Amino acid sequence: xxxxxxxxxxxxxxxxxxxxxxxxxxxxxxxxxxxxxxxxxxxxxxxxxxxxxxxxxxxxxxxxxxxxxxxxxxxxxxxxxxxxxxxxxxxxxxxxxxxxxxxxxxxxxxxxxxxxxxxxxxxxxxxxxxxxxxxxxxxxxxxxxxxxxxxxxxxxxxx
Amino acid sequence: xxxxxxxxxxxxxxxxxxxxxxxxxxxxxxxxxxxxxxxxxxxxxxxxxxxxxxxxxxxxxxxxxxxxxxxxxxxxxxxxxxxxxxxxxxxxxxxxxxxxxxxxxxxxxxxxxxxxxxxxxxxxxxxxxxxxxxxxxxxxxxxxxxxxxxxxxxxxxxxxxxxxxxxxxxxxxxxxxxxxxxxxxxxxxxxxxxxxxxxxxxxxxxxxxxxxxxxxxxxxxxxxxxxxxxxxxxxxxxxxxxxxxxxxxxxxxxxxxxxxxxxxxxxxxxxxxxxxxxxxxxxxxxxxxxxxxxxxxxxxxxxxxxxxxxxxxxxxxxxxxxxxxxxxxxxxxxxxxxxxxxxxxxxxxxxxxxxxxxxxxxxxxxxxxxxxxxxxxxxxxxxxxxxxxxxxxxxxxxxxxxxxxxxxxxxxxxxxxxxxxxxxxxxxxxxxxxxxxxxxxxxxxxxxxxxxxxxxxxxxxxxxxxxxxxxxxxxxxxxxxxxxxxxxxxxxxxxxxxxxxxxxxxxxxxxxxxxxxxxxxxxxxxxxxxxxxxxxxxxxxxxx
Ligand SMILES: Cc1ncc(C[n+]2csc(CCOP(=O)(O)OP(=O)(O)O)c2C)c(N)n1
Ligand code: SF4
Numbered sequence: 140x141x142x143x144x145x146x147x148x149x150x151x152x153x154x155x156x157x158x159x160x161x162x163x164x165x166x167x168x169x170x171x172x173x174x175x176x177x178x179x180x181x182x183x184x185x186x187x188x189x190x191x192x193x194x195x196x197x198x199x200x201x202x203x204x205x206x207x208x209x210x211x212x213x214x215x216x217x218x219x220x221x222x223x224x225x226x227x228x229x230x231x232x233x234x235x236x237x238x239x240x241x242x243x244x245x246x247x248x249x250x251x252x253x254x255x256x257x258x259x260x261x262x263x264x265x266x267x268x269x270x271x272x273x274x275x276x277x278x279x280x281x282x283x284x285x286x287x288x289x290x291x292x293x294x295x296x297x298x
Numbered sequence: 299x300x301x302x303x304x305x306x307x308x309x310x311x312x313x314x315x316x317x318x319x320x321x322x323x324x325x326x327x328x329x330x331x332x333x334x335x336x337x338x339x340x341x342x343x344x345x346x347x348x349x350x351x352x353x354x355x356x357x358x359x360x361x362x363x364x365x366x367x368x369x370x371x372x373x374x375x376x377x378x379x380x381x382x383x384x385x386x387x388x389x390x391x392x393x394x395x396x397x398x399x400x401x402x403x404x405x406x407x408x409x410x411x412x413x414x415x416x417x418x419x420x421x422x423x424x425x426x427x428x429x430x431x432x433x434x435x436x437x438x439x440x441x442x443x444x445x446x447x448x449x450x451x452x453x454x455x456x457x458x459x460x461x462x463x464x465x466x467x468x469x470x471x472x473x474x475x476x477x478x479x480x481x482x483x484x485x486x487x488x489x490x491x492x493x494x495x496x497x498x499x500x501x502x503x504x505x506x507x508x509x510x511x512x513x514x515x516x517x518x519x520x521x522x523x524x525x526x527x528x529x530x531x532x533x534x535x536x537x538x539x540x541x542x543x544x545x546x547x548x549x550x551x552x553x554x555x556x557x558x559x560x561x562x563x564x565x566x567x568x569x570x571x572x573x574x575x576x577x578x579x580x581x582x583x584x585x586x587x588x589x590x591x592x593x594x595x596x597x598x599x600x601x602x603x604x605x606x607x608x609x610x611x612x613x614x615x616x617x618x619x620x621x622x623x624x625x626x627x628x629x630x631x632x633x634x635x636x637x638x639x640x641x642x643x644x645x646x647x648x649x650x651x652x653x654x655x656x657x658x659x660x661x662x663x664x665x666x667x668x669x670x671x672x673x674x675x676x677x678x679x680x681x682x683x684x685x686x687x688x689x690x691x692x693x694x695x696x697x698x699x700x701x702x703x704x705x706x707x708x709x710x711x712x713x714x715x716x717x718x719x720x721x722x723x724x725x726x727x728x729x730x731x732x733x734x735x736x737x738x739x740x741x742x743x744x745x746x747x748x749x750x751x752x753x754x755x756x757x758x759x760x761x762x763x764x765x766x767x768x769x770x771x772x773x774x775x776x777x778x779x780x781x782x783x784x785x786x787x788x789x790x791x792x793x794x795x796x797x798x799x800x801x802x803x804x805x806x807x808x809x810x811x812x813x814x815x816x817x818x819x820x821x822x823x824x825x826x827x828x829x830x831x832x833x834x835x836x837x838x839x840x841x842x
Binding site: 160175176188189198200201204206217221222225 | 462540636667
């Protein structure tokens with residue numbers, strides 16, 4: 140399997156790193172080589188955060204080269220434009236607008252909803268990604284996030 | 299086999315656990331902080347020291363007792379620990395002393411991007427550099443073996459992308475060197491560095507390094523520290539650290555000589571490698587340390603162009619280096635800068651500093667964000683603890699009207715780290731207008747992710763211990779006016795107090811005490827768990 144490059148972007152506190160951790164775990168459990176990295180020095184104070192996940196048979200650098208992301212998942216509208224140069228020509232952008240905010244019972248599960256959208260596209264078993272969501276979150280938050288994930292999945296199926 | 303996805307920091311902690319490291323100590327600093335936190339979570343004995351110098355000294359004591367110690371810090375922390383480090387190179391150790399220096403090329407969260415490979419050369423210590431989490435795990439074992447075999451401290455250099463990047467690690471405790479019991483044996487000529495002992499000790503150190511240099515040529519390859527990867531004969535790349543992985547991706551069929559032991563260098567092997575290829579380029583992040591060292595020994599290698607000294611490398615930049623690309627690089631995406639949390643207790647402090655038009659000698663921490671709009675109150679930021687000295691210098695030099703506006707602003711963890719001697723200077727050489735020091739006591743080390751420190755009264759694992767009293771120390775040092783106030787509950791009182799102290803000729807310390815909003819819930823939980831009053835800082839207002 141060639142290397143798949145995914146970049147998550149947003150602001151501190153939105154769960155960018157959580158989302159990338161979940162995807163990386165799912166790829167790891169699928170038996171693939173995985174690397175992920177981000178700069179999160181000041182992220183908790185609301186600054187921009189991006190996190191790179193790469194998986195395939197063999198991954199070298201932990202960073203997605205600029206202009207080579209196959210998927211760019213953005214959690215905050217203001218961060219779409221600035222991060223577009225990361226995407227390769229023909230790459231897929233998942234921006235927050237595809238999830239109508241009133242459809243999420245908690246807007247903090249936007250990261251997981253977008254993972255749901257991604258799950259049908261990225262070449263990993265969607266149920267394995269959902270299993271990684273379950274593992275990454277405390278039990279009390281799981282139901283809300285499972286619903287967000289399934290909602291994202293439906294959106295992807297509807298195209 | 300235990301296989302897991304983990305960061306380089308966690309991998310170091312895993313290895314420390316598997317190798318029976320007796321004690322891990324350090325001072326928080328991105329990107330090194332998670333090592334000791336993970337070591338603690340794994341059941342290791344991990345503790346925060348007040349600063350890196352103390353941490354290194356504690357680690358050295360452990361290693362004098364024939365046990366293994368791990369000391370962690372960010373790159374600038376090694377500046378603080380440099381004094382004992384250089385002489386520990388002379389004394390050597392009987393157990394193992396592994397000093398992790400986590401460099402931050404690109405300055406994701408640092409005040410400079412110094413390249414600590416220079417310290418290995420300057421102090422005369424072996425330095426090991428992993429490229430990813432698996433190597434971080436494996437190389438800790440090699441570092442311990444070298445430290446014990448040559449009785450020498452070992453520098454373990456990581457960088458942001460090695461510390462924080464996650465990759466797959468296979469854990470193999472059976473590969474860890476066997477541990478020995480701690481014991482003490484007098485060895486005064488080796489450990490008491492009066493000149494008569496230090497002179498032969500310096501020669502011993504150089505002899506050890508000569509032995510290590512020989513070892514680097516073949517054994518370091520057998521041990522997996524240095525690696526030769528045959529490939530094309532027209533392009534050879536000498537690499538180290540994460541730059542190796544970028545280079546592998548940029549030029550997968552080149553020949554590689556990857557150095558995991560970056561000091562001392564396997565000079566003969568690199569020389570032969572360079573001679574075996576048409577073109578030999580050194581791909582390294584930061585300063586051209588390897589290229590300079592190799593060229594000084596007439597090894598024919600090409601260094602990267604000067605512009606790549608700045609910032610991190612990545613695959614695209616390595617491609618540009620190899621292609622000799624001279625056009626300007628595309629600008630990285632411009633993100634939104636961080637800001638103080640909306641409910642941060644520092645907001646009223648910065649409002650008051652701005653309204654009083656203070657000249658602020660600042661320091662490093664979350665509170666440094668006061669330099670950004672809407673406050674723009676910070677006038678200087680240099681190194682931890684520098685707020686005090688710089689503020690005093692400004693007071694000494696400025697005309698009275700301006701001198702009176704100078705305030706030194708420092709956080710609680712930073713105060714304990716290196717503010718105390720500044721207070722001593724303040725009472726020893728007081729400026730004619732006096733001085734005002736504002737300690738922003740949010741009862742945590744917020745900047746690096748809410749670590750405990752001596753003035754929180756809790757250890758690394760949040761259990762209670764003796765609380766260091768900032769106000770008590772200020773009084774004991776002889777500061778005229780010491781006050782504790784909650785700037786959120788009483789912003790007007792805080793403004794009035796600061797105005798009054800700026801107008802007086804006294805030496806004043808004002809402790810603005812109010813917990814960090816992100817840490818507050820944790821602090822309440824740890825306090826509830828603690829039995830008895832230890833670990834609780836006195837509420838503001840009781841001790842003005
Ligand atoms: C020598 C050195 N060690 C560590 C660091 C990393 N660092 C910068 S400020 C800081 C402490 C901040 O804590 P505090 O003073 O309590 O301020 P807060 O972040 O809580 O506002 C640390 C650990 C550094 N910059 N320099
Ligand atoms: S983390 Fe704490 S200290 Fe830092 S800005 Fe937020 S509330 Fe303030």
